[in-house]
Amino acid sequence: MKAIYMDHHATTPMDPKVLEAMMPYFLENFGNPASVTHSYGWTANEAVEKARTQIANLIGATPKEILFTSGATESDNLAIRGSAHALRQKGNHIITCQTEHKAVLDTCKVLEKEGFTLSFLPVDRYGGVDPDHLQRAITPKTILISIMLANGEVGTIHPIPEIGKIAQEHEILFHCDAVQGIERIPVDVDQLKIDLMSLSGHKIYGPKGIGALYIRKKLPRIRLEPLLRGGGQEQGVRSGTLNVPGIVGLGKACEIAKEVLPQEAVILKDLRNLLFKGILSNLDGVHLNGHPENRLSGNLNLSFESVEGESLLLGLKGVAVSSGSACASASREPSYVLKAMGVREDLAYSSIRFGIGRFNTQEEVDHVIGEVVERTKKLRQMSRHFEKAGVMV
Numbered sequence: 001m002k003a004i005y006m007d008h009h010a011t012t013p014m015d016p017k018v019l020e021a022m023m024p025y026f027l028e029n030f031g032n033p034a035s036v037t038h039s040y041g042w043t044a045n046e047a048v049e050k051a052r053t054q055i056a057n058l059i060g061a062t063p064k065e066i067l068f069t070s071g072a073t074e075s076d077n078l079a080i081r082g083s084a085h086a087l088r089q090k091g092n093h094i095i096t097c098q099t100e101h102k103a104v105l106d107t108c109k110v111l112e113k114e115g116f117t118l119s120f121l122p123v124d125r126y127g128g129v130d131p132d133h134l135q136r137a138i139t140p141k142t143i144l145i146s147i148m149l150a151n152g153e154v155g156t157i158h159p160i161p162e163i164g165k166i167a168q169e170h171e172i173l174f175h176c177d178a179v180q181g182i183e184r185i186p187v188d189v190d191q192l193k194i195d196l197m198s199l200s201g202h203k204i205y206g207p208k209g210i211g212a213l214y215i216r217k218k219l220p221r222i223r224l225e226p227l228l229r230g231g232g233q234e235q236g237v238r239s240g241t242l243n244v245p246g247i248v249g250l251g252k253a254c255e256i257a258k259e260v261l262p263q264e265a266v267i268l269k270d271l272r273n274l275l276f277k278g279i280l281s282n283l284d285g286v287h288l289n290g291h292p293e294n295r296l297s298g299n300l301n302l303s304f305e306s307v308e309g310e311s312l313l314l315g316l317k318g319v320a321v322s323s324g325s326a327c328a329s330a331s332r333e334p335s336y337v338l339k340a341m342g343v344r345e346d347l348a349y350s351s352i353r354f355g356i357g358r359f360n361t362q363e364e365v366d367h368v369i370g371e372v373v374e375r376t377k378k379l380r381q382m383s384r385h386f387e388k389a390g391v392m393v
């Protein structure tokens with residue numbers, strides 16, 4: 001039997017409706033949207049423009065403000081590098097947060113080497129950024145603030161309205177990596193005062209290898225230094241032939257998200273609470289990581305006292321989840337996100353992230369509860385046994 005998939009923050013399966021929408025654009029309508037001399041090009045271009053509208057509708061933008069990329073990693077790189085280099089004359093200070101995705105953190109670290117000054121804001125014990133900290137970090141040289149919508153590891157949602165307001169008051173660009181949560185949290189870029197926003201297809205039941213970047217078109221106009229040079233597609237900001245099937249898929253995924261968002265958030269939250277209660281009522285020494293309320297609806301990040309996260313993961317044969325700790329083979333460092341939140345080291349090593357998604361069922365949740373409880377009890381028994389025998393584990 002295949003393991004039950006509960007790792008939806010890593011990637012999601014495609015919605016069958018997304019695949020259906022994409023199919024005609026592989027074999028029949030394979031045209032290059034940049035071909036203006038025949039109907040193959042026109043058909044492809046129409047599909048791309050439709051997708052732009054579908055994405056814009058989800059986030060309260062206009063189609064012209066949506067640019068296609070190869071994924072959110074590229075969107076983050078383009079937003080941060082592109083705006084930093086374009087605004088170099090204005091200032092050299094960038095503010096981000098310690099628990100951002102590596103696509104943001106590593107881009108910022110490269111800029112630091114190139115002479116930009118970086119402020120990596122701390123987070124509170126729930127993983128949230130404090131707007132007062134942001135306010136205090138701003139200098140006359142600050143040109144960009146990059147804070148994500150929600151953290152994919154612990155699920156905490158950042159105070160985006162407050163951050164947007166501060167950015168606007170100081171006339172600083174605000175980039176938001178909204179990969180996690182865009183399909184769960186209603187987002188309106190105007191209301192939230194977001195200038196640049198990264199999206200990814202494969203985190204919202206769309207295909208892999210496609211992403212988008214929202215770039216505000218209202219004045220003052222944002223100019224981004226391109227990462228890629230070439231044919232000048234996407235208004236010269238992102239050269240390269242457009243991935244038409246991927247774009248169609250991302251558009252469809254956004255259309256579905258807009259449709260199901262309110263109901264789905266409730267369903268996922270109920271399943272998440274069921275999972276949490278089921279585990280808590282059968283086990284002691286379980287700690288929740290992240291904010292108890294203000295979190296992604298499908299996310300549950302737990303630490304299990306006296307259990308090693310990796311041993312537990314290995315034991316959970318019928319469940320596909322991930323450990324908070326990034327286990328780079330040699331250096332088994334606990335997660336930088338939990339570390340930044342000040343989570344006790346032994347608990348950071350014992351964390352498991354459950355990510356419930358669109359196609360999970362209550363029966364699956366029940367099964368996962370059973371397996372987690374049984375494995376944890378077994379591991380705790382074993383470590384007590386070894387302790388008695390004086391063996392280090």
Ligand SMILES: *Cc1c(COP(=O)(O)O)cnc(C)c1O
Pocket residue numbers: 009010070071072073074076101103148152177179180199200201202203209210211
């Ligand atoms: C997955 C993820 C990314 C990277 O997206 P890709 O499309 O896989 O490149 C960036 N930011 C966050 C928060 C993510 O979860």
